[in-house]
Amino acid sequence: METADGRQAGAMVAPSLLAADRMHFGRELESVADADYLHVDVMDGHFVPPIAFGAIDVRSVAAASQVPLDVHLMVDNPDECIDQYLDTEARIVTFHWEAATHAHRLVEKTHQAGKLSGVALNPATPPEALRELLRWVDLVLVMTVDPGYGGQGIVEGSRDKVARTSRLCRELGVSPIIEVDGGVKTDNAGTLAAAGASLLVAGSAVFGREDRAAAIHELRLAAQEG
Ligand SMILES: O=C(CO)[C@@H](O)[C@H](O)COP(=O)(O)O
Numbered sequence: 001m002e003t004a005d006g007r008q009a010g011a012m013v014a015p016s017l018l019a020a021d022r023m024h025f026g027r028e029l030e031s032v033a034d035a036d037y038l039h040v041d042v043m044d045g046h047f048v049p050p051i052a053f054g055a056i057d058v059r060s061v062a063a064a065s066q067v068p069l070d071v072h073l074m075v076d077n078p079d080e081c082i083d084q085y086l087d088t089e090a091r092i093v094t095f096h097w098e099a100a101t102h103a104h105r106l107v108e109k110t111h112q113a114g115k116l117s118g119v120a121l122n123p124a125t126p127p128e129a130l131r132e133l134l135r136w137v138d139l140v141l142v143m144t145v146d147p148g149y150g151g152q153g154i155v156e157g158s159r160d161k162v163a164r165t166s167r168l169c170r171e172l173g174v175s176p177i178i179e180v181d182g183g184v185k186t187d188n189a190g191t192l193a194a195a196g197a198s199l200l201v202a203g204s205a206v207f208g209r210e211d212r213a214a215a216i217h218e219l220r221l222a223a224q225e226g
């Protein structure tokens, strides 16, 4: 189904494993087996205060699940460590614009490794910062919270930022996946999707529910109705 401006209606859903119960991780992975992607938050204790998931964990998840992996690198200087993640089964590897030194080289390396390349923007970074890079990347991750923690409320103005990102892509004639991450719930999935988001990351909205398949289904439905 297409929207009035020619976009595909609806969105894919990527449960964020940050919100999963580590003590029952295998069972948690099984509970989200029908997701479109699994979102893996890599945190280095510098770019963001917490430390979470490394390349070893990405490999373990890839071995335990058939769902493609979407790796979100919240690390200082991804130029120094991206190779470890390119050497995993991840389908998407996304670095932060604010942390990268040679963003174009990161995109090239990611493509050479046969993966989709994403660039993430903090809430305070405008989409216009990506004017050059947009023609090379496959995905733009619009952070809808300040990175570092799950379970936060969505930053005001996020819908508008997604719409501006989407407009800029149209202006440049490119169509990367637009991913939103942070505070995504059924009550905002529709407006985010209508603004142009096509991949919704949801941590607490999925793992905070007993029935994860229903949570994923309801997010997809909300995105479609938006
Ligand atoms: O990258 C991050 C946080 O830095 C996210 O991926 C969170 O893990 C999303 O969790 P919810 O806000 O959906 O609970």
Ligand SMILES: [Co+2]
Residues within 6 Å of the ligand: 016, 039, 040, 041, 072, 181, 201
């Ligand atoms: Co994330």
